[in-house]
Amino acid sequence: MNQDRTAGTLRRLPVQKRSAERFERLLDACAELLDEVGYAALTTKEVARRAGVPIGTLYQFFSDREGLIGALAARNLEAFLGRVAARLEREAPDGISGMVDVTVDEFVAMRRTITGFGVVDFGAAGQDHILEPTLDNNTAVAGRLRSLTASLTGVQDNAELEIAVRVALECADSVLKLAFRTDPQGDPQLIAECKQVLNSYLNGRLR
Amino acid sequence: MNQDRTAGTLRRLPVQKRSAERFERLLDACAELLDEVGYAALTTKEVARRAGVPIGTLYQFFSDREGLIGALAARNLEAFLGRVAARLEREAPDGISGMVDVTVDEFVAMRRTITGFGVVDFGAAGQDHILEPTLDNNTAVAGRLRSLTASLTGVQDNAELEIAVRVALECADSVLKLAFRTDPQGDPQLIAECKQVLNSYLNGRLR
DNA sequence: CTGAAACATGAGCAAGGCTCACGTTAGCCC
DNA sequence: GGGCTAACGTGAGCCTTGCTCATGTTTCAG
Numbered sequence: 001m002n003q004d005r006t007a008g009t010l011r012r013l014p015v016q017k018r019s020a021e022r023f024e025r026l027l028d029a030c031a032e033l034l035d036e037v038g039y040a041a042l043t044t045k046e047v048a049r050r051a052g053v054p055i056g057t058l059y060q061f062f063s064d065r066e067g068l069i070g071a072l073a074a075r076n077l078e079a080f081l082g083r084v085a086a087r088l089e090r091e092a093p094d095g096i097s098g099m100v101d102v103t104v105d106e107f108v109a110m111r112r113t114i115t116g117f118g119v120v121d122f123g124a125a126g127q128d129h130i131l132e133p134t135l136d137n138n139t140a141v142a143g144r145l146r147s148l149t150a151s152l153t154g155v156q157d158n159a160e161l162e163i164a165v166r167v168a169l170e171c172a173d174s175v176l177k178l179a180f181r182t183d184p185q186g187d188p189q190l191i192a193e194c195k196q197v198l199n200s201y202l203n204g205r206l207r
Numbered sequence: 208m209n210q211d212r213t214a215g216t217l218r219r220l221p222v223q224k225r226s227a228e229r230f231e232r233l234l235d236a237c238a239e240l241l242d243e244v245g246y247a248a249l250t251t252k253e254v255a256r257r258a259g260v261p262i263g264t265l266y267q268f269f270s271d272r273e274g275l276i277g278a279l280a281a282r283n284l285e286a287f288l289g290r291v292a293a294r295l296e297r298e299a300p301d302g303i304s305g306m307v308d309v310t311v312d313e314f315v316a317m318r319r320t321i322t323g324f325g326v327v328d329f330g331a332a333g334q335d336h337i338l339e340p341t342l343d344n345n346t347a348v349a350g351r352l353r354s355l356t357a358s359l360t361g362v363q364d365n366a367e368l369e370i371a372v373r374v375a376l377e378c379a380d381s382v383l384k385l386a387f388r389t390d391p392q393g394d395p396q397l398i399a400e401c402k403q404v405l406n407s408y409l410n411g412r413l414r
Numbered sequence: 415c416t417g418a419a420a421c422a423t424g425a426g427c428a429a430g431g432c433t434c435a436c437g438t439t440a441g442c443c444c
Numbered sequence: 445g446g447g448c449t450a451a452c453g454t455g456a457g458c459c460t461t462g463c464t465c466a467t468g469t470t471t472c473a474g
Contacts, residue, residue, distance in 0.1 A: 009389070012451085012452095014451095014452090015439090015450095015451070015452095016440070016451070016452075017382065018439095018440095018452085019451080019452065019453090020451070043429085043430060043431085044430080044432080045429090045430070045431085053453095054454050055431090055432080055454085055455070056432090056433080056434085056454050057452080057453060057454075057457065058432095059431090059432060059433075060451095060452075060453080064431075064432075065430095065431070066434090121448060138385070152431065159467070163400060164400075165381055165395065166385065167385070167397070167400045167401075167404060170378075170381040170382050170384070170385050171377075171378040171381060171382065171404060173376060173381065173392070174377040174378050174380065174381035175374055175378065177377070178345070178374070178377050189370065190370070190374070193371075193374045196303065196376075196408065196411070197374060197378060197404065197408045199438090200407040200408050200411045201403065201404045201407050201408065204407045205405070207402070219420085219421095221420095222419095222420070222421095223420070223421075223470090223471070223472095225421085225470095226420080226421065226422090250460085250461065250462085251461080251462065251463080252460095252461070252462085260422095260426060261422070261423050262423085262424070262462090262463080263422070263423050263424065263463090263464085263465085264421080264422060264423075266462090266463060266464075267420095267422080270419075271462075271463075272461095272463090334415090338448070375446095
């Protein structure tokens with residue numbers, strides 16, 4: 001379907017200070033524009049203009065439009081995992097229900113505060129394989145979440161857990177998207193429903 | 208975000224025979240191309256070329272590219288609801304679990320046999336409001352499914368049911384997408400997981 | 415037969431993604 | 445300091461795509 005190995009990837013990472021700043025400014029401008037005009041109407045020219053960077057420089061870093069958006073998704077993912085890990089270590093919730101609460105709440109908090117998070121979160125709609133070339137986005141996320149989960153609860157980290165986490169993640173992602181489509185602040189009832197779906201599934205599933 | 212009232216809609220329905228055939232051919236060509244090159248790479252020129260129709264004629268019917276894809280999604284939705292309704296009437300399953308089985312199985316069957324269904328099903332990724340201008344796609348689907356559900360089981364058709372069906376639909380859609388990303392024929396274990404998610408949620412939720 | 419509505423057409427315009435050939439700067443080694 | 449290499453910077457413009465529109469043709473009810 002897509003044979004180009006460089007599609008949707010990074011081309012060069014900034015190593016000097018000035019270009020590192022430009023790199024970040026490009027991602028910030030991209031996030032802003034996603035919020036303002038949406039995924040389909042985002043243009044690389046406008047991203048570059050807002051970041052105060054010539055268009056050629058944008059393409060020094062990102063192989064294409066998808067690569068730009070993918071890099072933003074990767075930044076979001078790192079921020080999310082960092083926040084979840086920090087809270088889990090601090091609060092050390094017991095049991096699945098506590099983990100679900102923390103994870104969902106943190107996702108909701110980011111949706112409310114991080115520019116552009118609502119449009120791409122960890123990978124824009126229909127765009128896969130941008131976080132890791134061979135993996136599905138949510139599978140990559142699931143892998144990272146699984147390590148956290150297994151190390152903090154008593155649950156065995158095996159194939160069963162892998163599947164359960166992937167399935168749970170898909171559900172959480174989609175129900176929370178619904179919650180935020182319904183209400184820009186995130187419909188509280190739907191957020192609660194999300195937790196209920198995860199709890200009833202995971203409690204029945206993981207012994 | 209998008210103020211254009213005609214965006215993503217139909218412009219004119221064919222009334223004469225020849226243009227009705229062209230309309231269908233355009234949708235068929237669109238479905239084929241979606242399977243071959245994917246959502247992002249689909250061009251209206253190629254759709255028109257394959258359907259043997261000049262580009263101007265395509266735009267007589269569809270207001271834009273999204274309108275074309277939206278019309279395909281609408282055709283898919285009608286086919287799906289027709290099939291589910293037919294099977295439910297014929298088999299009259301008792302209880303939630305039976306309904307879930309029929310609905311999921313029918314979705315899976317369509318994924319396997321209907322060209323383009325895997326890419327757009329009832330609304331392409333990130334593209335909402337194409338089935339009904341004011342509603343979310345899955346909300347529109349949920350509304351139609353809800354009538355079927357309430358009339359065939361004893362469950363009260365109220366606000367509670369509405370929310371449960373919408374949430375269940377989001378989960379089913381996303382887990383099944385995962386199942387087909389993992390395996391082009393639909394990973395059997397993930398299809399089973401999908402049913403388990405729905406059953407554990409709905410059984411706990413509806414009385 | 416006739417008028418109006420439906421239908422048909424494709425050159426071309428506006429806009430966006432991305433390139434490339436050439437110029438500049440940073441920082442390391444002697 | 446001088447010199448060298450890799451990293452960095454630049455934007456006019458090519459190519460493709462979405463979509464329009466001016467003009468002509470066909471269908472069909474009354």
